[in-house]
Amino acid sequence: MASFLSRLSLRASLSRCRVPYGGASRASSRIWFSSDVKESSDPETKDEESTLKIDRSGLSQLQDHAPKISGRESMSAMSKHLDAIIRFRGGPIPVAEYMEEVLTNPTAGFYMNRDVFGAGGDFVTSPDISQMFGELIGVWSTCLWHQMGRPKEVALVELGPGRGTLMADLIRGTSKFQDFTSAISIHLVECSPTLRKIQEATLECVSCDDCPEKKRSTLSGSLVSWYMDLLEVPRGVPTIIIAHEFFDALPVHQFQKTPRGWCEKLIDVGESPSEPFRYVLSPRPTPASKLYLGKRLQWASEEEKACLEHVEVCPESFRYAGSISRRVSEDGGAALIIDYGDDKIITDSLQAIRKHKFTSVLDDPGSADLSAHVDFGAIRHAATEAAADGVTVYGPITQSKFLGMLGINFRLEALLNNASEEQAEALQLGYWRLVGEGPAPWVEGEEDESTQTGMGTQYKALAIVNSSLGVPIGFQ
Incomplete structure (x- = not known):
């Protein structure tokens, strides 16, 4: 056991506490972009049917998305896949979509085709x-x-x-x-x-x-x-x-406070083969910042909101907490959730781990686990809203x-x-x-x-x- 680093222990040795995920299941809904936000009357599927559009006009860091780039041939299958998504869309994608593709893409996702646990894998639980x-x-x-x-x-x-x-x-x-x-x-x-x-x-x-x-x-x-x-x-x-x-390990959206309001952190193609992906900010608040961030901030106190500069929000955690709550309320029973995180808004915790060591989130996507600290406060609020009585x-x-x-x-x-x-x-x-x-x-x-x-x-x-x-x- 002493010959390899564990996901549990790495957190204590780094200033940004990062402990990777130990389960492999993920929600499969994707956020595709269209001109409006659809809503469903069915509470079980409402979040799954939401589609959002990101306004990419005015991205000062946005480069020309040419169909080919020198050095692309040496990229991994996942990197090529993400590069193609971004170029097809004509601009960057949310962190949540990047995270979901990296972890659960059917052909190249981190969890899909290999055993990532234990001494011979990437972490232990x-x-x-x-x-x-x-x-x-x-x-x-x-x-x-x-x-x-x-x-x-x-x-x-x-x-x-x-x-x-x-x-x-x-x-x-x-x-x-x-x-x-x-x-x-x-x-x-x-x-x-x-x-x-x-x-x-x-x-x-x-x-x-x-x-x-x-x-x-x-x-x-x-x-x-x-x-x-x-x-x-x-x-x-x-x-x-x-x-x-x-x-x-459910996908998170990341937001940053700017003079333009709460803008969303996105992932774009990089400027060179040695750095194929990079972070950019949306030029103005996105529908995700209004819908997901707005919902999370409604549950926060004024004191908590006053000092925020960065926020992570996990819409899938809202959906799962709601589904669990309704099932437990109607069928009887209970749910036990154990994870690393806090009973408050999470700011900037997304992390990557490969072979028991932390690495960059954007480095060789698909070869490392991605996870973020759990917002237990949001889970509690979502569960209570879904089945209050x-x-x-x-x-x-x-x-x-x-x-x-x-x-x-x-x-x-x-x-x-x-x-x-x-x-x-x-x-x-x-x-x-x-x-x-x-x-x-x-x-x-x-x-x-x-x-x-x-x-x-x-x-x-x-x-x-x-x-x-x-x-x-x-x-x-």
């Missing part, structure tokens, strides 16, 4: 660090099921399940609670074909005898299904939703406090009783990285201090709960 993380999420889920009245059917949904490690540890950790495991069906929201295959292997899935197209996990006997979006997951039964490091939002609280309330200290003690010296060292370090803050005080002489840095306060936990259930465990 909490489930990779210690089995205790997934086990305690299982404790939370089982206790919630009891609060729900132990229903005979429960949809256990994970957004962005990565390799499936969290879900596998959850299932193993709850295996003694047979009533719970027999009640759950597993629903994974994942857009990457490669990661779906890895998840299938991690959960030890086999084809069902009565229907070979259906999969069943031999770890629990539960049916396992995959979807591109939460909206595709069947409704009608109580639902437990887990979103660990999912919201941090049907849900209650708890948190965010620190991951350290949340895992502590779930009994991570007792779980560590139990595991240490049967551990070898080497296993004990790994368990203690994993524990520290989940709940501690800063370098582990007992570790000396590490080649890279950041591999044993605790992230217990940087990560936050938030729950969206059906109002009839009361306070969930971990948030008392």
Whole structure:
């Protein structure tokens, strides 16, 4: 573990806290540009149907978009794709569209065709660090099921399940609670074909005898299904939703305050093959700045707005929070969101990581993970607006406090009783990285201090709960 940098630990060693994403699912809606903003009466699809136009007249940095550029032949497939989009449009694209293409483009997207997790990939996540993380999420889920009245059917949904490690540890950790495991069906929201295959292997899935197209996990006997979006997951039964490091990689729009008002940060083609892309500002406020930024600022206090110069807004987080809230309100259940971020407006946090090291967001797009800090305040407001009387939002609280309330200290003690010296060292370090803050005080002489840095306060936990259930465990 000490031989490579983790996504969790890199944040502590840099002044701009940057910790990359650990899930791979993404929303697939794109923002195409047209002359107006369309609206739908259906709250589930309203955001998906919005189309925006960016006024590119007056871009002082805008260059002539000739069809060919010297050196373009040496560009990567993703760089050529982005270059073609910008030239076809006749001008720059929003950061959100750039981010979405880089991560989930079907042919060249970062998550779509390879395993990016672990020591051999680009980062590690909490489930990779210690089995205790997934086990305690299982404790939370089982206790919630009891609060729900132990229903005979429960949809256990994970957004962005990565390799499936969290879900596998959850299932193993709850295996003694047979009533719970027999009640759950597993629903994974994942857009990457490669990661779906890895998840299938991690959960030890086999084809069902009565229907070979259906999969069943031999770890629990539960049916396992995959979807591109939460909206595709069947409704009608109580639902437990887990979103660990999912919201941090949803596309963000970036805005900057100027004498012309709040202008949008865009990405244009560069001036040379050595710098194929660059940032530019819109000449005036865009529809996105009025629609998305305006909505976010409505939720902020005057004191908070007074000192803002830069703002990041994630419209997809509004949509997912709303969908989760309506589902929980109408079908029963709750959602648990764990990610790095703050309970306030996020200013400028977009980051890229490649092979466990931070790099430029515009450098070789498609070869590095992109993520941004999560605006928990916006999630709370969006969830409450979507189902004001049907849900209650708890948190965010620190991951350290949340895992502590779930009994991570007792779980560590139990595991240490049967551990070898080497296993004990790994368990203690994993524990520290989940709940501690800063370098582990007992570790000396590490080649890279950041591999044993605790992230217990940087990560936050938030729950969206059906109002009839009361306070969930971990948030008392």
